[in-house]
Amino acid sequence: MSLSGTFTFLLLAFNHLVLLYFLALNGSYLVLSLLAFRSIRRQAARARSFEVDDFLTTAGVPPITLIAPAYNEEATCVESVRSLLTLQYPDYQVLVVNDGSKDATAQRLIKSFEMEPAPRAPTARLPTAPVRGVWRSRRHPRLWLVDKENGGKADALNAGLNFCRTALYCAIDADSLLEPDALSRIARLFVERADTVAAGGVIRIANGCVVRAGVVQRVGLPRNLLARLQVLEYLRAFLAGRVGWDALDATLIISGAFGMFRRTVVVEAGGYATDTVGEDMELVVRLHRYCREKSIPYRIAFLPDPVAWTECPETLQVLGRQRDRWQRGLVESLTRHLRMFCNPRYGRIGLLAFPYFLFLEMLGPVIEGLGYAGFVAAVVTGKASTLYAIAFLSVAVLLGIVLSLVAVGLEEMSFRRYPRTGDLIQLFWLAIGENIGYRQLNAFWRMRGMVSKLRGQHGWGRMERRGFHVEGKSA
Amino acid sequence: MVLSFPPPSTASWFWTTETLRFLVGGVLVLSALALLFVALVLALRFRNQRVARRREELEKAWASLFPRVAEGRGEEASAWLGSLPPRDRLFLLEVLYRYSRRLKGEERERLRDLASPFLPLLLARLRGGREEERARALQVIGELGLPSFQDPLREALEDRSSWVAMAAVRELVRGRCVGQVEAIVACLGRFWNWRRTYLAGLLAKMGPEAAPTLRAVLEDEARGRWERALAADALAMLPDPAAADSAAEVLEGAREAAGICEGRMEEGISSSARSKESEVEVAAACLRILARVGNTRHRPVVLPFATSPHPVLRALAFRALGGLGEPADAALLEAGLGDPSPWAALEAARALQRLGGEERLLSVAAEGRAPMDVLAQEVLQSWDG
Numbered sequence: 001m002s003l004s005g006t007f008t009f010l011l012l013a014f015n016h017l018v019l020l021y022f023l024a025l026n027g028s029y030l031v032l033s034l035l036a037f038r039s040i041r042r043q044a045a046r047a048r049s050f051e052v053d054d055f056l057t058t059a060g061v062p063p064i065t066l067i068a069p070a071y072n073e074e075a076t077c078v079e080s081v082r083s084l085l086t087l088q089y090p091d092y093q094v095l096v097v098n099d100g101s102k103d104a105t106a107q108r109l110i111k112s113f114e115m116e117p118a119p120r121a122p123t124a125r126l127p128t129a130p131v132r133g134v135w136r137s138r139r140h141p142r143l144w145l146v147d148k149e150n151g152g153k154a155d156a157l158n159a160g161l162n163f164c165r166t167a168l169y170c171a172i173d174a175d176s177l178l179e180p181d182a183l184s185r186i187a188r189l190f191v192e193r194a195d196t197v198a199a200g201g202v203i204r205i206a207n208g209c210v211v212r213a214g215v216v217q218r219v220g221l222p223r224n225l226l227a228r229l230q231v232l233e234y235l236r237a238f239l240a241g242r243v244g245w246d247a248l249d250a251t252l253i254i255s256g257a258f259g260m261f262r263r264t265v266v267v268e269a270g271g272y273a274t275d276t277v278g279e280d281m282e283l284v285v286r287l288h289r290y291c292r293e294k295s296i297p298y299r300i301a302f303l304p305d306p307v308a309w310t311e312c313p314e315t316l317q318v319l320g321r322q323r324d325r326w327q328r329g330l331v332e333s334l335t336r337h338l339r340m341f342c343n344p345r346y347g348r349i350g351l352l353a354f355p356y357f358l359f360l361e362m363l364g365p366v367i368e369g370l371g372y373a374g375f376v377a378a379v380v381t382g383k384a385s386t387l388y389a390i391a392f393l394s395v396a397v398l399l400g401i402v403l404s405l406v407a408v409g410l411e412e413m414s415f416r417r418y419p420r421t422g423d424l425i426q427l428f429w430l431a432i433g434e435n436i437g438y439r440q441l442n443a444f445w446r447m448r449g450m451v452s453k454l455r456g457q458h459g460w461g462r463m464e465r466r467g468f469h470v471e472g473k474s475a
Numbered sequence: 476m477v478l479s480f481p482p483p484s485t486a487s488w489f490w491t492t493e494t495l496r497f498l499v500g501g502v503l504v505l506s507a508l509a510l511l512f513v514a515l516v517l518a519l520r521f522r523n524q525r526v527a528r529r530r531e532e533l534e535k536a537w538a539s540l541f542p543r544v545a546e547g548r549g550e551e552a553s554a555w556l557g558s559l560p561p562r563d564r565l566f567l568l569e570v571l572y573r574y575s576r577r578l579k580g581e582e583r584e585r586l587r588d589l590a591s592p593f594l595p596l597l598l599a600r601l602r603g604g605r606e607e608e609r610a611r612a613l614q615v616i617g618e619l620g621l622p623s624f625q626d627p628l629r630e631a632l633e634d635r636s637s638w639v640a641m642a643a644v645r646e647l648v649r650g651r652c653v654g655q656v657e658a659i660v661a662c663l664g665r666f667w668n669w670r671r672t673y674l675a676g677l678l679a680k681m682g683p684e685a686a687p688t689l690r691a692v693l694e695d696e697a698r699g700r701w702e703r704a705l706a707a708d709a710l711a712m713l714p715d716p717a718a719a720d721s722a723a724e725v726l727e728g729a730r731e732a733a734g735i736c737e738g739r740m741e742e743g744i745s746s747s748a749r750s751k752e753s754e755v756e757v758a759a760a761c762l763r764i765l766a767r768v769g770n771t772r773h774r775p776v777v778l779p780f781a782t783s784p785h786p787v788l789r790a791l792a793f794r795a796l797g798g799l800g801e802p803a804d805a806a807l808l809e810a811g812l813g814d815p816s817p818w819a820a821l822e823a824a825r826a827l828q829r830l831g832g833e834e835r836l837l838s839v840a841a842e843g844r845a846p847m848d849v850l851a852q853e854v855l856q857s858w859d860g
Contacts, residue, residue: 030505054649058680060673060675120853121846193669387495399506416523421524424517424520
C-alpha cells in the first residue's frame with residue numbers, strides 16, 4: 001500500500017472509531033437521561049412531600065459535622081461561615097480547617113466569631129500536616145476552627161475527620177452556599193437507608209443569582225456567556241448524568257463541594273488521598289472498593305434536591321485550569337483502582353460505571369479532540385462521504401443537542417429553579433449553541449489535562465473568584 | 476470541498492451505508508422527538524404559570540378568610556367554600572394544611588372543622604394515587620383529619636410502599652394517637668433498614684402514654700432484638716423512669732446469655748461475636764436508658780459492662796456510671812481515660828467529671844500524657860456557651 005493509501009486507510013479507520021465513540025458516549029447519555037427522566041420526577045415529588053419541619057423536630061435525627069477546608073479565604077470566609085451557621089438542622093457542628101493559609105483567614109475567623117483555644121481530643125489518627133491549634137467560638141459554640149500547616153485540601157479534610165465527633169459529616173467547599181434545608185434533605189437518605197455510606201447533592205451555579213444573608217434569594221442566569229454555558233453543563237451532568245447513574249445504583253462521583261459521608265467507613269478506608277487533585281472522586285471509588293472487598297452492605301447515592309450553590313469561572317483561562325485539574329483527578333482516581341475495571345466482583349461499578357468513565361470520560365477527550373481534527377481532515381481531503389459527514393454531525397452534534405434539550409426539560413419537569421420563561425428559552429438556545437465551540441474547547445482542556453498528568457503536574461491551578469452577587473452590592 | 480462516498484472496502488468495515496443511513500435516520504427521529512419534548516415543556520411552563528396565577532388569586536382570597544375562621548368569626552366560610560368548583564377543592568386542602576400547621580389549640584380545631592367536608596376527596600386518592608400522592612394525602616389527613624380519620628391512617632401502615640407507610644406512622648405519631656402504638660410498633664419491622672434512632676425518636680414523640688407498650692416490647696423475649704432495641708431507644712429518649720428496672724433486667728439476661736461482658740477485644744469482632752451484634756445493640760440501648768434514668772440500685776448491673784470487649788458498651792457503661800456510680804468508681808473511670816476507643820475514653824472523662832473527679836482530671840491534664848491530657852483538659856474546659 002502506498003503512503004497516501006496508508007494515510008487514507010488510517011484516517012478513515014480513525015474517523016470510524018471516532019463515530020463509534022460519539023455513538024457510545026451520546027448513546028450512554030441518552031440511556032442515562034431516560035433513566036433519569038423516570039427517577040427525577042419521582043424524586044421531585046418526594047422532595048415536595050418531604051416536610052423538613054417534621055424531620056427536624058424528631059429526636060434521633062443524626063448529628064452532622066460540616067467540614068469546610070479553607071485556604072486563603074480571608075475575603076469570603078466570615079460571610080461563608082455565617083451562612084453555614086444559619087442552616088436548618090437541629091444538631092450540627094461547623095469545623096473550619098484553615099489549611100495553612102498565607103493570608104489572614106484564621107485571624108479573621110478568630111476575631112469575627114470570638115474564638116478561643118479549646119482542647120479537643122481527636123477521634124481518629126489519619127496522618128496530616130501538623131495541627132497548630134484548635135479554636136472554638138464563644139458566640140457560636142457549634143463553630144470550631146482547626147488551624148494547621150498547609151497540606152492541601154485532602155489533608156485538611158483528613159484533619160477535620162480526625163476531630164469529627166459525629167457519625168456523619170458533610171464535606172463542603174468553604175465558598176459554597178448550602179441551601180438552608182440542604183442538610184435535612186441529604187440526611188434524609190441516611191435515615192431511610194441505614195446502609196448509606198455516602199451521598200451527594202446537586203451543585204448549581206450561583207453566578208447571576210441574587211444572594212442575601214448567605215442564601216440564594218433569586219435564581220437567574222448569569223450575564224457572562226461562559227457561566228451561562230456552565231449552567232447548562234451542570235444541569236446535564238447532575239440532573240441527567242448523576243441521577244441516571246444513581247438509578248443504576250452506580251454513583252461514582254460525589255462533588256467535593258457538597259457530599260455527606262459516614263465517618264467510620266471513610267476513616268477505616270484510610271480517609272482522603274493526599275496525592276491526587278481528584279480526592280473527592282478517588283474517595284468514592286475507594287469506598288466502593290473497600291465496601292465490596294470487605295463485604296460491607298452499603299449504598300452510595302445521589303439526590304437531586306439538596307442544593308449547594310457555587311461560583312463558576314467566568315474566564316477561559318480559569319475555566320481551562322479547572323477542567324485540566326478535573327481531568328487529572330479523573331485519571332488519577334481511575335488508574336489507581338484499575339483492578340475494578342470490568343471486574344464482576346465490584347458489580348455494576350466494575351462492569352458499567354468504571355468502563356464508562358475510563359473509555360468515554362477519561363480517554364474520550366483525546367478521541368474527541370483528535371476526532372474533530374480527523375473529521376475536518378477527511379472532509380477537506382474528500383475522503384469522507386457525504387453520508388458519513390452527515391452521520392458524524394448527527395451523532396456528535398445533533399444528538400448532543402438532543403441530550404442538552406432533554407436536560408433542560410428534566411429541570412423544568414422537576415425542580416423548576418429558573419422561574420423566568422426567558423431564562424428557560426435561553427437555556428434551550430444554549431443547548432444548541434454550546435455545540436459550536438464550547439464543547440470543542442472543553443475537549444481541548446481535558447486533553448491538555450491528560451498531557452499535564454502524563455508530564456507529572458500536580459498543582460491545583462489558581463482559581464479566581466469574583467464573589468456572589470449580593471443584593472445591593474457586589475460581594 | 477469535494478465530498479465522495481468512501482471506497483467500498485472501508486465503508487464495509489463497520490459503518491456500512493445502511494448502518495450510516497440508519498444512524499442518521501435514528502438521530503433525526505430523536506431530534507424530532509426532542510423538539511416535540513421542548514414544545515411540550517414550554518407548553519407545560521405556560522400551563523403551570525396559568526395554574527399558579529389562578530392559585531395565587533385563590534390564596535389571596537382565602538388569606539383574609541382563614542384567620543377569621545380561626546378566630547371563630549367566619550360563619551360564611553363553609554357555605555362559600557362549599558360552592559368551590561371541584562378542581563379547586565384539593566388545592567383548598569393543601570392551603571388549609573399549610574395554614575393549619577402554623578396554628579395551635581382552638582384556632583387549629585376550627586380550621587379542621589372547615590376542612591372536614593373535603594377530606595373524603597383524599598380517601599379516593601389513597602386508593603388510586605401514585606405513592607407520592609398517597610403519602611401527601613396522608614399528611615393532609617393527618618394534619619386536618621385526626622383523630623376522626625385514624626382508620627385510613629392505620630390501614631396505610633400496611634401500604635405496599637414503605638414511603639407511604641412511613642407517612643402514616645409520622646402522622647399517627649404527630650397526632651399522638653396512643654391507641655395506635657401497638658399497630659405502629661408491629662409495622663416498624665418493615666423499616667428494619669432505616670436508622671433505628673430516628674424511628675425511636677418518632678416513637679418517643681408519642682409521649683409518656685406510649686411507654687407501657689414500649690416497655691412490654693422491651694421485656695418480651697419472644698420479640699426480635701431489633702424491635703426490642705428500638706423500644707429501648709425510644710424509652711431512653713422519652714425518658715421513662717419506669718423503664719430502668721426493665722432495662723436492668725434485660726442487661727442481666729444479656730450478660731449471662733451472650734457473655735457480652737467477657738472475652739478479649741479480638742473476640743468482640745470475630746465472626747462468632749458478630750452474630751451477637753444485635754444482642755449488643757439491645758444491651759447498648761438498655762445502657763442508654765440507665766444512663767438517663769438509672770439510679771444507684773442499677774450500678775451492679777452496669778459495672779461489668781465497663782470492661783466489655785465492645786467499645787460501644789464500655790462507652791455507655793462509663794456514661795451511665797457518671798450518673799449512678801459511686802466515688803469508688805473514679806479509679807475505674809480514670810483508667811477508662813486510656814481506653815483504646817476514643818469514644819469510650821471521652822465518656823469516661825465526662826463521667827469522671829460528673830462524679831466529682833475534677834481533681835483527678837486536673838492531675839491527668841497536668842501530667843501531659845497524650846491523648847489523655849487533652850481529653851481531661853477538654854472536659855474540664857467544656858462549656859455550653
